[in-house]
Amino acid sequence: MNFQTNTTLRAMTFGVPWNLALLTIGSFLIAFAVKAVAMPHGLLTGGMSGIALLCYYAFGGLTTGQWYFLLNLPVFILGWVFVSRRFFFYSLYGMVISSVFIDVIPWTLNFEDIWLAVIIGGGLLGAGVGVALRSLGSTGGADILAVICKEKFNMSMGSFELWFNMIGFLGGFIYLDMHVVFYSIAMTFVIAFGIEYVLGMFSERKMVMVITDHHEAVNAAILNELDRGSTLLDGHGGFTGEPKKVVLTMISSIQLKELEELVYNIDPDAFLIMGSGFHVQGQGFSSRKVY
Numbered sequence: 001m002n003f004q005t006n007t008t009l010r011a012m013t014f015g016v017p018w019n020l021a022l023l024t025i026g027s028f029l030i031a032f033a034v035k036a037v038a039m040p041h042g043l044l045t046g047g048m049s050g051i052a053l054l055c056y057y058a059f060g061g062l063t064t065g066q067w068y069f070l071l072n073l074p075v076f077i078l079g080w081v082f083v084s085r086r087f088f089f090y091s092l093y094g095m096v097i098s099s100v101f102i103d104v105i106p107w108t109l110n111f112e113d114i115w116l117a118v119i120i121g122g123g124l125l126g127a128g129v130g131v132a133l134r135s136l137g138s139t140g141g142a143d144i145l146a147v148i149c150k151e152k153f154n155m156s157m158g159s160f161e162l163w164f165n166m167i168g169f170l171g172g173f174i175y176l177d178m179h180v181v182f183y184s185i186a187m188t189f190v191i192a193f194g195i196e197y198v199l200g201m202f203s204e205r206k207m208v209m210v211i212t213d214h215h216e217a218v219n220a221a222i223l224n225e226l227d228r229g230s231t232l233l234d235g236h237g238g239f240t241g242e243p244k245k246v247v248l249t250m251i252s253s254i255q256l257k258e259l260e261e262l263v264y265n266i267d268p269d270a271f272l273i274m275g276s277g278f279h280v281q282g283q284g285f286s287s288r289k290v291y
Contacts (some may be wrong), residue, residue, distance in 0.1 A: 126194015
């Protein structure tokens with residue numbers, strides 16, 4: 001894949017169709033988890049959708065989707081003020097489509113074992129939130145607050161969602177059976193794991209340092225075979241004191257084995273140091289995400 005193709009693909013992730021697609025898929029997964037799994041088992045999903053479910057269980061009057069829409073309105077004001085207008089309009093779309101999906105989805109998944117509902121519902125909802133948050137918007141509610149906290153305080157979105165969800169459970173102890181609330185709290189941990197997993201799924205990079213006497217050949221292989229950049233560092237052997245060149249590069253996880261083969265075909269005595277690196281920004285990787 002050449003540089004121009006890479007640039008085109010990265011630019012596409014900031015385009016309107018791509019972001020609307022992510023929000024639509026994420027909203028559907030969230031709505032399906034709420035309507036088909038959580039509601040039939042009386043579970044709270046946490047976040048704004050969980051508070052909407054609580055209002056539906058406790059007060060009725062409106063559908064779950066309508067409660068979700070109503071509760072989101074004040075939060076959107078914060079998104080407009082503290083993030084950006086682009087984020088506001090993307091999130092508005094995500095919130096509206098989520099509300100529509102919640103009301104129109106006709107399916108229900110009835111499990112005899114409620115732990116299946118906890119795991120499947122939490123996994124689907126976490127995946128939905130994670131997919132939506134990979135866009136330049138959100139599905140509203142707690143997701144907006146999570147983005148604000150990430151932008152202002154560098155707080156993990158999964159961690160924020162976990163603690164925010166506890167707010168809804170305080171009301172749950174008043175209106176719902178205690179056992180259902182505890183099952184819902186367990187589902188919250190599954191949701192938080194799902195969010196972090198999806199957000200990190202395509203973000204992990206590997207930092208590799210290669211110490212070799214054939215640094216020019218290794219460097220050329222990285223540039224030409226892997227289409228990755230590299231940096232040559234000056235080093236000295238700790239025991240021998242001899243000068244050494246260290247080749248430093250960042251690659252995707254799927255290229256790790258290919259790099260290993262390239263290096264050891266050039267120099268069987270090369271020394272490799274490999275480590276994980278998340279959220280790598282720069283040419284050849286992710287562009288800086290600006291909401």
